[in-house]
Amino acid sequence: MPAPARTVRVSLTRTVDDSYDILIRPGLLAEIAADLAEARFGQAYALICDSTTEELFGRRLLADLTSRGLPAQLFGVPAGEASKSIETFAGLLASLKTARFTRKDCVIALGGGMVGDLSGFVAGCYMRGLPFVQIPTTLLAQVDSSVGGKVAVNVKDGKNYCGLFHQPRRVYIDPTTLSSLPRDQLLSGLAEVLKHALIADRSFYDFLLENAPAVLGLAPEAVSHLVATSCAIKAKVVEADEREAGLRMILNYGHTIGHAIEDAMAYALPHGQCVAYGMRVVARAARDLDLLPEPDYQAHETLLDAYGLATEPLRLDPDRIMTLALGDKKAGRDRLVFVVPRAIGRVEIRDDLDHAAVTRALGHILA
Numbered sequence: 001m002p003a004p005a006r007t008v009r010v011s012l013t014r015t016v017d018d019s020y021d022i023l024i025r026p027g028l029l030a031e032i033a034a035d036l037a038e039a040r041f042g043q044a045y046a047l048i049c050d051s052t053t054e055e056l057f058g059r060r061l062l063a064d065l066t067s068r069g070l071p072a073q074l075f076g077v078p079a080g081e082a083s084k085s086i087e088t089f090a091g092l093l094a095s096l097k098t099a100r101f102t103r104k105d106c107v108i109a110l111g112g113g114m115v116g117d118l119s120g121f122v123a124g125c126y127m128r129g130l131p132f133v134q135i136p137t138t139l140l141a142q143v144d145s146s147v148g149g150k151v152a153v154n155v156k157d158g159k160n161y162c163g164l165f166h167q168p169r170r171v172y173i174d175p176t177t178l179s180s181l182p183r184d185q186l187l188s189g190l191a192e193v194l195k196h197a198l199i200a201d202r203s204f205y206d207f208l209l210e211n212a213p214a215v216l217g218l219a220p221e222a223v224s225h226l227v228a229t230s231c232a233i234k235a236k237v238v239e240a241d242e243r244e245a246g247l248r249m250i251l252n253y254g255h256t257i258g259h260a261i262e263d264a265m266a267y268a269l270p271h272g273q274c275v276a277y278g279m280r281v282v283a284r285a286a287r288d289l290d291l292l293p294e295p296d297y298q299a300h301e302t303l304l305d306a307y308g309l310a311t312e313p314l315r316l317d318p319d320r321i322m323t324l325a326l327g328d329k330k331a332g333r334d335r336l337v338f339v340v341p342r343a344i345g346r347v348e349i350r351d352d353l354d355h356a357a358v359t360r361a362l363g364h365i366l367a
């Protein structure tokens, strides 16, 4: 018998509190510098924007930070998903190093989900992790990507393949930033909002249906309520399952087919709008399989119609969409995993949904 190995145990059990606040108020953007001066998340601030948000909000925020005596430097990347890359990530790391940022400093992500995911990943990796705050400026980022701490960049053939869980220290949402957002981007974010109601909250469904004109007209009170409710729904799911071991998967409602449509359309249609088609397809298959009662199915259709989402028939081949869906990373081995609606506000995760029924349901959204 060999002598027992000498064992040195490295004891690292720890309790972590990554809790943070999401602040939502029209006009908040002008108050962020003052709040940061008080919160002191960092000594200096690396403000990351894309070319659009730099122009719209970034320079102004930089001036606010500087005038409050907070050392800050702006780092711009080109707008567009192509910037959520390893190359841009490496470029930002080098720029932060040249500018002598340290672990005592803080990253600010100012922009849509692309800037949030990229900047959060930079913050999580630079010198093994800096604090960061999010200032989401698209609806999709305000209700979805800025909540939950998933940050990533894309690698060739792999969207979000290289990433971390790195929670922000605070999220600042100013709904008035949405007034410059192109209509199709607004609709894309609204699809994720509708998704939150459809998976988890019947009374939010009622609010969205009653207030569709106010929401589409960006009435500040309606939009603030919608953003806060959406964030609360996502936050509750994330609190229960931060690392996506189970429940968090319900946030993928509409995404199994949505991602395949996004792919089939070569990303010409914004993400949320593809998800809206995906939700219509799964709801119809669920109805046809007697999993979703007819009145709930009709209510589901009514809400998407009220927002003009996924109303135009697409010119795509259903078999190709199913093949693409089977290639999706969220799709088990050969059975597709679907988030299946059982009523408005209630879903379940299933891997036994009949693929033929889903293919038939696709006929409903195709030309």
Ligand SMILES: NC(=O)c1ccc[n+]([C@@H]2O[C@H](COP(=O)([O-])OP(=O)(O)OC[C@H]3O[C@@H](n4cnc5c(N)ncnc54)[C@H](O)[C@@H]3O)[C@@H](O)[C@H]2O)c1
Binding pocket: 050, 051, 052, 053, 056, 079, 080, 081, 084, 111, 112, 113, 114, 115, 117, 137, 138, 139, 140, 141, 144, 145, 146, 147, 148, 149, 150, 151, 160, 177, 178, 179, 180, 181, 182, 185, 188
């Ligand atoms: N981390 C997560 O949990 C999560 C969840 C969902 C999506 N995402 C990611 O989010 C990204 C998509 O986010 P997105 O839709 O916000 O895209 P985006 O960040 O590319 O923004 C879309 C466009 O809107 C512009 N823009 C931003 N704010 C604006 C404003 N106020 N007015 C006018 N134009 C503005 C941007 O410059 C860009 O051209 C994807 O990379 C996706 O993978 C992440």
Ligand SMILES: [Zn+2]
Binding pocket: 192, 255, 271, 272, 275
């Ligand atoms: Zn989505």
